[in-house]
Structures are given as structure tokens and as C-alpha cells.
Amino acid sequence: MSRTFLIIAEHRDGKLRQVTAEALQAALLASGDGDRISAVLLGSGTEPLAEELSSFPLSEIHVVDDPGLSAYNPEAYTAVLGELIEAVRPDAVFMGHTAMGRDIAPALAAKLQAGQLSDVIAIERNDGDGTVLFTRPIYAGKALEKKTFVQFPWVVTVRPNNFPAAPSLEGHRAPVVKAGIAAPSQLRTIVKDVVRKTSGKVDLTEAKVIVSGGRGVKNADGFKPLEELAALLVGAVGASRGACDAGYCDYALQIGQTGKVVTPELYIACGISGAIQHLAGMSGSRVIVAINKDPEAPIFKVADYGIVGDLFEVVPLLTQEFRKVLG
Ligand code: FAD
Numbered sequence: 001m002s003r004t005f006l007i008i009a010e011h012r013d014g015k016l017r018q019v020t021a022e023a024l025q026a027a028l029l030a031s032g033d034g035d036r037i038s039a040v041l042l043g044s045g046t047e048p049l050a051e052e053l054s055s056f057p058l059s060e061i062h063v064v065d066d067p068g069l070s071a072y073n074p075e076a077y078t079a080v081l082g083e084l085i086e087a088v089r090p091d092a093v094f095m096g097h098t099a100m101g102r103d104i105a106p107a108l109a110a111k112l113q114a115g116q117l118s119d120v121i122a123i124e125r126n127d128g129d130g131t132v133l134f135t136r137p138i139y140a141g142k143a144l145e146k147k148t149f150v151q152f153p154w155v156v157t158v159r160p161n162n163f164p165a166a167p168s169l170e171g172h173r174a175p176v177v178k179a180g181i182a183a184p185s186q187l188r189t190i191v192k193d194v195v196r197k198t199s200g201k202v203d204l205t206e207a208k209v210i211v212s213g214g215r216g217v218k219n220a221d222g223f224k225p226l227e228e229l230a231a232l233l234v235g236a237v238g239a240s241r242g243a244c245d246a247g248y249c250d251y252a253l254q255i256g257q258t259g260k261v262v263t264p265e266l267y268i269a270c271g272i273s274g275a276i277q278h279l280a281g282m283s284g285s286r287v288i289v290a291i292n293k294d295p296e297a298p299i300f301k302v303a304d305y306g307i308v309g310d311l312f313e314v315v316p317l318l319t320q321e322f323r324k325v326l327g
Contacts, residue, residue: 019096068183209235216271274299
């Protein structure tokens with residue numbers, strides 16, 4: 001029996017977020033021959049995004065373009081997606097485990113009467129019987145659990161930066177369908193303004209390189225050498241909660257159990273002890289470099305490369321050496 005998968009596309013500043021192509025890749029892994037994968041795009045002035053999305057291996061793109069959807073509003077987005085889901089009746093919904101995905105997935109699961117799995121990091125499909133095994137971290141990343149759904153429908157959120165992005169197909173143009181749904185006019189919550197507090201030009205959750213500072217940076221100025229290194233490596237700056245609590249940086253930079261979960265290719269932890277709550281947010285990084293003056297710091301247990309030393313000496317040296325290589 002063929003199934004219908006629906007990807008919820010995310011975009012920011014007029015660009016598709018990479019997690020959309022990653023969620024599509026996850027759906028491709030979970031689907032079998034004859035299954036249909038379509039996407040839904042919500043927003044205002046979505047034409048260029050729909051055009052970009054149409055080159056991906058999708059059967060169709062459902063678009064709801066309405067000025068009432070220009071900024072993410074959980075109430076409006078849930079209402080519109082709920083209506084669309086009633087019409088499309090997908091067997092599975094896939095989206096990023098982003099702020100929006102975390103917010104909206106449970107509401108959609110309730111609407112669809114679906115089972116939900118969040119923060120999925122691996123998918124294995126048995127082509128013989130069609131069962132799909134999902135892996136997700138639990139207990140703040142201390143263990144991994146493998147789960148399968150016993151029945152459809154499913155709602156799945158996938159960890160950003162974890163699945164490769166599905167490739168776009170040259171010459172492919174998925175049809176764009178106007179869904180004929182409007183944003184609700186009566187809302188209990190209204191987004192008045194969006195004030196962005198970012199860690200720089202590169203989005204922390206999508207960064208390939210993160211240079212992170214902990215309480216060891218001593219004060220707000222202590223982040224400057226880290227910012228310099230991150231800029232050189234076209235990366236983002238992150239932080240431990242210790243650094244945020246001490247007022248050295250904004251909480252938008254916090255990585256960990258109660259902060260952002262990141263999976264960059266390179267994570268450089270500077271003056272971070274490596275508490276379990278911090279590891280929960282970064283232990284999935286491909287390569288971890290730790291710089292700490294305490295050789296017994298727990299961060300060295302998860303680090304691929306450890307440098308015992310003063311970060312104020314080591315980080316500028318690294319920047320100097322990288323500059324020689326990168327020009
Ligand atoms: P510290 O533990 O104080 O470590 C500072 C490190 O810097 C030390 O290892 C020291 O040796 C080193 N150092 C000092 N000076 C230098 C120098 N000049 N050069 C090199 N190294 C130096 N934490 C998070 O990070 N993220 C979370 O999401 C999070 N959520 C939490 C949720 C709960 C419910 C709780 C209870 C805690 C949470 N925490 C979280 C806090 C966590 O337990 C730690 O307290 C915190 O991660 C410590 O931050 P830190 O490593 O920067 O500071």
C-alpha cells in the first residue's frame with residue numbers, strides 16, 4: 001500500500017532552511033517504493049521559496065500564502081496546518097526538531113491522532129516488511145533508544161545538521177498547488193515584532209563550526225578571541241550555561257539540555273568543564289576539540305582532541321595558525 005509523507009518546510013529571511021532538505025532526506029529513508037512525498041510551505045510572498053523547493057524530489061508542494069503567516073505564529077500555523085492535514089490526510093509528517101518543530105509537532109500529532117517521535121537522529125528501513133526503526137537520544141543524550149511505530153499516522157521531528165540534505169534534481173519541477181486555506185482572522189495571540197538575538201551571521205543550529213565559551217572566558221570581553229576564531233572559520237559562537245548565567249553572553253548562545261542542540265562538524269569548547277547538561281547539546285558534533293587548563297576536566301572524555309592550557313593563549317595561537325592556512 002502506498003503511503004503519503006508530508007514535509008513541513010521551514011524558511012527564514014527569504015531562504016529555505018537546510019533542515020527542510022534534511023527532513024526530506026529522513027522521509028526518503030523511511031519511505032518505500034510507490035510512496036509519495038509532498039511538502040507544505042506557509043508564509044507570505046512564498047513564490048521564490050516554492051520555486052526553490054520544487055527542484056527537490058517531491059510529488060507536489062502545497063502552498064498557503066497569506067500576509068497573516070508572514071511571521072511564525074503557533075496559533076495561526078497550527079490552524080492552517082491542521083486544516084491542510086485534514087485535507088491531505090498524510091500517513092507521516094516530517095519536520096526539523098527546531099524551535100518551530102518542537103512547538104508544532106505535538107499539536108499536529110494530536111490533530112492527526114498520530115504517534116510522535118522527536119529529535120530523531122537515525123532511520124533504518126527494513127524493505128522486507130516495511131518496518132522503520134528510528135533512533136533518538138534520551139536522558140539528555142546519555143543513551144539512545146530505538147523505536148518503531150506500530151501503526152500510521154506518524155509525526156517525526158529530525159535533529160538539524162544530522163541527516164544529509166536531500167539533493168535537488170536537475171530539471172525536476174514538482175507542481176505547486178495553492179491550498180485554498182487562509183490564516184485565521186481571529187487570533188488570541190498576535191506577533192507584534194520579532195527581535196532577533198543571533199550569535200552572528202551563521203545560525204548556531206546550522207553552523208558547521210562552533211567555537212564555544214564557558215565560565216573560563218572570565219567576562220564578556222573574554223569571548224572576543226572566540227569570536228575572531230569563529231569568524232575566520234565561518235562558524236558561530238556558542239556558550240555553556242555557566243557563561244550565560246554569569247552574564248558573559250546572551251542565553252541565545254546557550255548549548256545543552258536547556259539550550260540549543262547542535263551537531264557541527266567541528267566544535268571547539270573553550271573553558272567549558274563538560275557538565276552532562278552541556279554534553280547533551282553538543283556530544284553529537286563530528287569532531288570535538290577541548291581547551292581547558294584543568295587536565296581532569298570531564299570535557300576531555302568526549303573530546304577527540306584535547307589541549308591542556310590557558311584559552312587566552314591557545315585560542316589566539318589557533319587563529320594565527322588557521323589564518324596562515326586559510327589566508
Ligand atoms: P564551569 O563548570 O565553572 O567550568 C569552567 C571551566 O573553565 C573549568 O573546567 C576550568 O578548568 C576552565 N577554565 C577556567 N579558566 C580557564 C582558562 N583560562 N583557560 C582554559 N580553561 C579555563 N549547562 C549548559 O552548558 N547547558 C545547558 O543547557 C544546561 N542545562 C542545565 C539544566 C539543568 C536542569 C541544570 C541543573 C544544569 C544545567 N546546566 C547546563 C549547567 C551545568 O550543570 C554546568 O553548571 C555548566 O555547564 C557549567 O558551565 P561551564 O563549564 O562554563 O563552567
